[in-house]
Amino acid sequence: MTVNLEALPLRHVLTVPAMGSAVRLARETTEQVLAEWGIRRHHPTVDPALLILSELVSNSVQHAAVLSPNVTVIYAAGADTFAFAVHDRHPYQPALFAAVAGDRGSGLATVMELTLGLGGTAVIRGDADGQGKSIWITLPL
Template structure:
């Protein structure tokens, strides 16, 4: 997958406050969005996607709320991939996603689930260095 916008024509963006209740809201929005796109709850990518999404939003709520009043979640899909991104404005950049077996906390769990599902994980720093987005891509 090239990551170009035209390869993932289905897109939904959600901005929520960086508070614990947002974890549930993001997860429910993801389930509804995926269903609208024809990716039902029984699809093998949905469970891992929801788990990863919950972990990433929880990490932002726990660690970024001090400097980032909101976080933005992007869902995108095409015929062969489902992509998710969680963006916050906390300046800490964890580097690349942890490799499976690494014990660096939440990103290690994200990396483990993503890798075991055949997906990819990338952390992208904002141009101004004041935030980052964690992008997950899972095969459909």
């Protein structure tokens, strides 16, 4: 699945403090945004997307809060694609595909298994200054 993220016409951005409530706020916002965009709650991509998002936000809160007081979720969608990124200002970039190969049971392995199982993609984009990153998940609708 190759998607030009910049070409997706629907956009929304959420920034929340890097604390436990961030996961709930991100999930609720995701549900609201998808509904506004006409993506129904029972669509087969929605529940896996919510689980993936929850895990990524939780990881940012748990591992990056010391350097990143906020977590930002960027949403984008088009006719047949839903994409989202979780951004924090911690420089560490996890090895996404290594999680699939060997770290069964970890949250990141679950993220990757769900993403790839749906025919989606996952990439890390580092900030220009090297002090943060966004993990982008793209899923077909």
